[in-house]
Structure formats: C-alpha cells, structure tokens
Amino acid sequence: xxxxxxxxxxxxxxxxxxxxxxxxxxxxxxxxxxxxxxxxxxxxxxxxxxxxxxxxxxxxxxxxxxxxxxxxxxxxxxxxxxxxxxxxxxxxxxxxxxxxxxxxxxxxxxxxxxxxxxxxxxxxxxxxxxxxxxxxxxxxxxxxxxxxxxxxxxxxxxxxxxxxxxxxxxxxxxxxxxxxxxxxxxxxxxxxxxxxxxxxxxx
Amino acid sequence: xxxxxxxxxxxxxxxxxxxxxxxxxxxxxxxxxxxxxxxxxxxxxxxxxxxxxxxxxxxxxxxxxxxxxxxxxxxxxxxxxxxxxxxxxxxxxxxxxxxxxxxxxxxxxxxxxxxxx
Amino acid sequence: xxxxxxxxxxxxxxxxxxxxxxxxxxxxxxxxxxxxxxxxxxxxxxxxxxxxxxxxxxxxxxxxxxxxxxxxxxxxxxxxxxxxxxxxxxxxxxxxxxxxxxxxxxxxxxxxxxxxxxxxxxxxxxxxxxxxxxxxxxxxxxxxxxxxxxxxxxx
Numbered sequence: 001x002x003x004x005x006x007x008x009x010x011x012x013x014x015x016x017x018x019x020x021x022x023x024x025x026x027x028x029x030x031x032x033x034x035x036x037x038x039x040x041x042x043x044x045x046x047x048x049x050x051x052x053x054x055x056x057x058x059x060x061x062x063x064x065x066x067x068x069x070x071x072x073x074x075x076x077x078x079x080x081x082x083x084x085x086x087x088x089x090x091x092x093x094x095x096x097x098x099x100x101x102x103x104x105x106x107x108x109x110x111x112x113x114x115x116x117x118x119x120x121x122x123x124x125x126x127x128x129x130x131x132x133x134x135x136x137x138x139x140x141x142x143x144x145x146x147x148x149x150x151x152x153x154x155x156x157x158x159x160x161x162x163x164x165x166x167x168x169x170x171x172x173x174x175x176x177x178x179x180x181x182x183x184x185x186x187x188x189x190x191x192x193x194x195x196x197x198x199x200x201x202x203x
Numbered sequence: 204x205x206x207x208x209x210x211x212x213x214x215x216x217x218x219x220x221x222x223x224x225x226x227x228x229x230x231x232x233x234x235x236x237x238x239x240x241x242x243x244x245x246x247x248x249x250x251x252x253x254x255x256x257x258x259x260x261x262x263x264x265x266x267x268x269x270x271x272x273x274x275x276x277x278x279x280x281x282x283x284x285x286x287x288x289x290x291x292x293x294x295x296x297x298x299x300x301x302x303x304x305x306x307x308x309x310x311x312x313x314x315x316x317x318x319x320x
Numbered sequence: 321x322x323x324x325x326x327x328x329x330x331x332x333x334x335x336x337x338x339x340x341x342x343x344x345x346x347x348x349x350x351x352x353x354x355x356x357x358x359x360x361x362x363x364x365x366x367x368x369x370x371x372x373x374x375x376x377x378x379x380x381x382x383x384x385x386x387x388x389x390x391x392x393x394x395x396x397x398x399x400x401x402x403x404x405x406x407x408x409x410x411x412x413x414x415x416x417x418x419x420x421x422x423x424x425x426x427x428x429x430x431x432x433x434x435x436x437x438x439x440x441x442x443x444x445x446x447x448x449x450x451x452x453x454x455x456x457x458x459x460x461x462x463x464x465x466x467x468x469x470x471x472x473x474x475x
Contacts, residue, residue: 003326003350003356005326014352014353014354036472040472042368043366045369045372045373047376056376057376059372059373061372063472064472065464065472067464068458068461075353075368091376091379091380091383094351094379095352095354179469179473182469183465183466187465190461190465191461194457194459194461
C-alpha cells in the first residue's frame with residue numbers, strides 16, 4: 001500500500017519484479033542502479049546465495065523527483081524465481097503497489113513463465129487482494145537472443161497476457177526496455193493514486 | 204548453575220522485608236533468574252538497576268574511586284540493592300523499609316562471590 | 321538528531337520513546353517496509369534499506385513461527401560489538417506495525433525492551449483506524465513523471 005505524507009508532500013510506492021528463475025529480474029535492477037545518479041538512489045541491497053542467485057530479494061530505493069508537487073520515491077524489489085522459494089516470494093509481495101512480471105522469452109522457458117505467472121496470481125489472491133486491480137506490466141526479456149531460440153513479443157503476448165496489460169520487449173543485460181518498463185509500471189501505480197486508490201483493492 | 208542461582212535467590216529472599224531478588228545480566232539489563240513478589244516487574248527492575256549500576260560505576264571511575272562492589276539506593280517507599288558479580292552479572296534485590304540492610308548485603312555479596320570465575 | 325513523521329499521530333510517542341530508551345535510530349513501519357515515522361536517519365534512502373531489511377527479518381521470523389505453530393516470536397534482538405537492534409511488531413487500529421530500534425552502549429536491551437512495551441501501548445492508543453484514501457495526484461501527472469524519469473536516467 002503506497003504511503004502518502006500530506007504534510008511533507010511525499011509518496012512512497014513499492015514495486016516488485018516477479019518472474020521465473022534467471023529471467024532477468026536482478027539484471028533489471030542492476031541496470032537501473034548503474035544508470036541513476038548517486039543522489040537519486042540508495043544502496044542496492046542483494047540478499048543472494050554464494051552463486052549469486054537471489055535468496056530473499058534485491059532492493060533498490062529510487063528518488064523519482066517531484067510529481068504533481070509530491071516528492072515521489074519508489075522501492076524496487078525482486079523476488080527469488082526458483083520454484084522452491086515461494087515462502088520468501090510471498091513475503092516480498094506483501095504490500096506491493098505494482099508488479100513487473102519479467103518473462104524469459106526463450107521458447108524452452110515458456111512453461112516456467114506460465115507457472116510463475118500462475119504462482120503470482122495465487123500468491124496475490126492468498127493476500128486477499130483482487131489481482132485484476134493490482135497495477136502490473138509484462139516485460140519480455142532476452143529478446144536479443146537468436147530468433148530460433150525465442151518467442152516473439154506477439155507470441156508471448158498471446159501466451160501470457162490474459163489481462164491485456166502493457167508489454168515491453170527487453171534486453172535487460174544491455175538496458176534495452178528497462179527504462180520503458182519502469183516508466184510503464186510507475187505510470188500505472190501513480191494513475192491509481194490520481195484516481196484515489198492506494199494500491200490493489202482488497203477482496 | 205541455574206540451581207545455584209536459584210538457591211542464592213532463595214537465601215536472599217528469606218531476609219525480612221525482601222520483596223524480591225534477581226540475577227541480572229549487567230550489560231543487557233535483562234533478568235537471568237528471579238524470585239519476586241506479585242506485582243513487582245522483573246523486567247523493569249532489571250533494566251533500571253543495570254542502568255543505575257552502570258552510571259554509578261562510570262561516576263566511581265571518573266572520581267578515581269575504583270570498582271563499585273555494592274549499590275544501595277533508599278527511597279521513600281523502599282530500597283534497591285545491587286551487588287556486582289563480575290564479569291557480567293548483578294544480584295539485585297528490592298526491599299521495603301523493614302529490611303535489615305546488613306544481612307541482605309552479606310547474603311548478596313556471598314551470592315556474588317559464589318558465581319565468580 | 322532528526323525526527324520525521326509521515327503520519328503525525330506517531331510523533332509524540334516516538335519522541336518519548338527515543339528520549340526514554342536513549343535509542344540512536346528508530347523506525348516505525350508497516351509490515352511491507354513503508355516508513356511511518358523515524359528518528360536519527362540522515363538519508364532517506366538509507367532509511368528505506370534499513371526498513372526493507374527490518375521488515376524482511378520480521379516477515380521471515382513470522383513465517384518460521386507459523387511453521388512451528390507459534391503465533392509470533394514477539395521481539396527479536398541482535399547484539400553487535402557497538403550496536404544492538406531490537407525488532408518487534410505491534411498491533412494497532414491502523415494495522416500491524418513494526419518498530420526497528422538501533423541502540424548503542426549508552427543503553428541496554430533491557431531498557432529498550434522495557435520502554436518499547438510502553439511505546440507499543442502508546443502507538444496503540446494514538447493510532448487512528450484505517451487510512452485516508454483520496455485522489456492524491458493531479459490527473460495530468462504523466463508529464464511530471466516523464467520529466468522526472470528522463471532526468472533520472474539521463475541526468
């Protein structure tokens with residue numbers, strides 16, 4: 001649930017990058033971290049295993065600047081993608097104002113994408129939140145890989161985009177689509193605030 | 204060890220006027236073992252007594268008085284006693300105005316000496 | 321030392337807690353790690369990281385408690401060489417809150433725990449029920465957003 005400080009005119013929102021293991025969630029945050037000036041970001045915290053897989057979450061606080069007279073801050077989180085870390089995924093998802101689902105465009109990862117998307121729906125539902133009202137965008141990552149290994153954005157859209165969400169093709173490693181995705185989810189989340197909602201509707 | 208601590212509290216509590224006694228972790232200010240009358244908050248006595256002992260020890264150090272061994276604080280409604288049991292424990296007792304301070308002090312110092320390494 | 325509050329009702333209890341416990345840093349946050357009030361942090365972004373980690377510790381401990389059939393573990397305490405941290409949750413009419421307290425050698429976990437109990441009771445008394453939800457941003461916020469994000473990435 002986004003926090004609004006009317007006295008200091010500040011807004012803080014929580015965005016969670018969700019998706020299957022190795023789809024590029026941490027890479028998205030690392031790219032954002034590398035591009036943003038020091039005075040507009042905090043330290044990036046990564047709770048990772050020795051092999052650099054996300055164990056709990058990555059966290060990056062960002063200062064977006066002033067929007068409609070409100071100093072706006074975003075807290076970006078990733079969840080661990082591996083199936084067996086569902087307990088920690090649920091914890092990180094708690095109180096999210098928006099979700100970026102990072103799908104792996106590789107053909108052989110299609111089932112993992114679908115499974116992760118279903119897992120996201122289940123976890124949102126378990127928190128008593130109506131998933132249809134939670135601001136969300138889809139990112140089709142790894143579109144830089146050879147054509148024969150990946151699905152096109154159109155094919156991924158048909159396979160994954162049941163809610164007619166905004167989609168963004170990306171190559172997060174080189175920063176392609178990362179900024180656009182963040183801008184997309186930021187606009188969705190802030191749109192809710194402009195409509196008088198502060199996150200997803202409780203069921 | 205915990206039996207020994209319990210027996211020491213038992214002996215201190217037999218002194219007339221005692222409302223409770225406890226072993227307290229000197230640095231953390233949390234109770235380690237306690238024998239208290241109903242209505243006495245062990246958590247509060249432990250935290251505040253440890254804080255008091257630390258401040259008095261600091262004062263004693265500053266005026267060159269050396270290591271503090273025993274603290275006695277008399278107030279209108281009762282008395283707080285604390286004996287230092289180095290390296291990291293305190294024996295703390297809470298008593299009313301009828302208490303025989305001398306006897307309480309002997310029992311508390313004996314208890315402190317018994318746990319010394 | 322600076323104190324900032326997002327929700328004004330939390331200010332008085334927080335100031336009293338800081339004065340009594342001699343804590344160095346205190347954050348009152350939601351279980352999702354959103355800060356309602358803080359004392360002692362110089363940079364907002366450091367505060368955010370501390371809150372995210374504090375909320376994560378509480379969330380993980382809570383999940384572990386559930387697995388063991390416990391309702392919760394109450395307060396958590398970690399002792400370091402120079403600093404200790406005390407983490408505890410508190411049910412209020414505003415919803416569950418988490419308080420992270422960082423303290424040094426000038427106080428003790430016993431004192432922090434003692435005054436935390438009083439602080440939690442004050443928060444419960446002071447917290448309003450529910451949250452204000454009304455349109456916050458102007459409908460034409462997108463021009464501001466575009467400008468802010470562009471400067472963020474190309475500044």
